[in-house]
Amino acid sequence: MAVRAGQIYIACNPRQPTHLRVDRIYEGRALVTDPSSLHARYRLRWIKLSSLHETGQTRNGIPRRTGYRLHSQPPQLGQILCLRCCRYVDREQLHETRLGVTEPTCKPCADDIAALVATWTTSNDEEIGYRDDVRDVLTAQGWTENSEGALIKNGALWTEANDCLDSGVVGPGQDYSVAFDSGVPARVITAACEAAATEQAGA
Ligand SMILES: [Zn+2]
Structure with a gap:
């Protein structure tokens, strides 16, 4: 050669x-x-x-x-x-x-790089995620989504914080708010949200 x-x-x-x-x-x-x-x-x-x-x-x-x-x-x-x-x-x-x-x-090669970057983005999305576990339960219980993606029922409002799994509920009339860290189980959050919404309904 x-x-x-x-x-x-x-x-x-x-x-x-x-x-x-x-x-x-x-x-x-x-x-x-x-x-x-x-x-x-x-x-x-x-x-x-x-x-x-x-x-x-x-x-x-x-x-x-x-x-x-x-x-x-x-x-x-x-x-x-x-x-x-x-x-x-x-x-x-x-x-x-x-x-x-x-x-x-x-x-x-550019396609390879793009595909690689896409996998990073996908895994990031999975990591950040959303509280769909909370959202699904509340939606089933009659909470409705507003234009900003928050769920509302009887004046109570639950929303996710941006880019993380933290969320919070604001009571009817915005008298109080309760923040939930990402580690709070869905059943605790949904129970608190329901309590906030029921309070208004009962008042
Ligand atoms: Zn190449």
């Missing part, structure tokens, strides 16, 4: 999938950089050509644990390196953000 400037290699050690880009070849050695490193330009170093392999297996089919295997051939004219997967892509295959192309990322 011919080692050529512009080729990308990836470490055979799966625990350390570092990429190398060959910048120059000189007397049996290659001058390489790490294209995905933020400090790529400062990580210039020489590596023996014998450390660069065509595949991740030896001739006997044994997986290599050391050295680097070929990841991508040099770019075609106009191709740009995706800094995430370290493959050369045509310019129109680059993901463009609202700010334009900042850090070159190919479209498939």
Whole structure:
């Protein structure tokens, strides 16, 4: 296999999938950089050509644990390196953000990142959650939702605090309020809310 400037290699050690880009070849050695490193330009170093392999297996089919295997051939004219997967892509295959192309990322990589971010958002939502356990019971007991999402019955009002599981009930005529920490069981909250609503009804 011919080692050529512009080729990308990836470490055979799966625990350390570092990429190398060959910048120059000189007397049996290659001058390489790490294209995905933020400090790529400062990580210039020489590596023996014998450390660069065509595949991740030896001739006997044994997986290599050391050295680097070929990841991508040099770019075609106009191709740009995706800094995430370290493959050369045509310019129109680059993901463009609202700010334009900042850090070159190919479209498939951009999709991967978006999917990853979406899972974080989903798990966050689950973590924050809402007191649906309280809401369901109160709704079944005739509480109705106002435009702000609070539940109202006979002048009493129960609402969730923003972005957490705390909630509170305000008595009829706003004479008093009772705050419930996130750990208060639904049956305690609904009992207090019902008491507040019944008070008004009975008054
Ligand atoms: Zn990519």
